[in-house]
Amino acid sequence: MFDPVRQLEPTAPAADAPVSQGAHGWISPLPAGFGDGTHIVTITGAETPAGHDIDLYNMAASCVVIGAQATSAANESGVIPGGAAYVLTQLWTGADVPFTLTAVDAG
Secondary structure (H helix, E strand, O other): OOOHHHHOOOOOOOOOOOOOOOOOEEEEEOOOOOOOOOEEEEEEEOOOOOOOEEEEEEEEOOOOEEEEEOOOOOOEEEEEOOOEEEEEEEEEEOOOOOEEEEEEEOO
16 A cells, blocks of 8 residues: 555455555545446645645455555545545645545546
């Protein structure tokens, strides 16, 4: 996994929020039917004095990462791949950044 804090926690399904939930990452379940390759996920962080870089990792029900939107951009957006059940929002740089995560039909 990409989160060193999460690596130290016992292995558990993504549905079981890790103890570190909210420290610098957040696992969000997708609504039923959104892991079909026809929906778009967008993360938008609030402006802070230090700035931020938030990345998204798409995870299957087994918690295996199956796709990502992870660039040097402050915010990310992209198609949710087929088979995704969760989105891991990871604060790559910045601190205490409020964010909005949205998932919509691509059509």
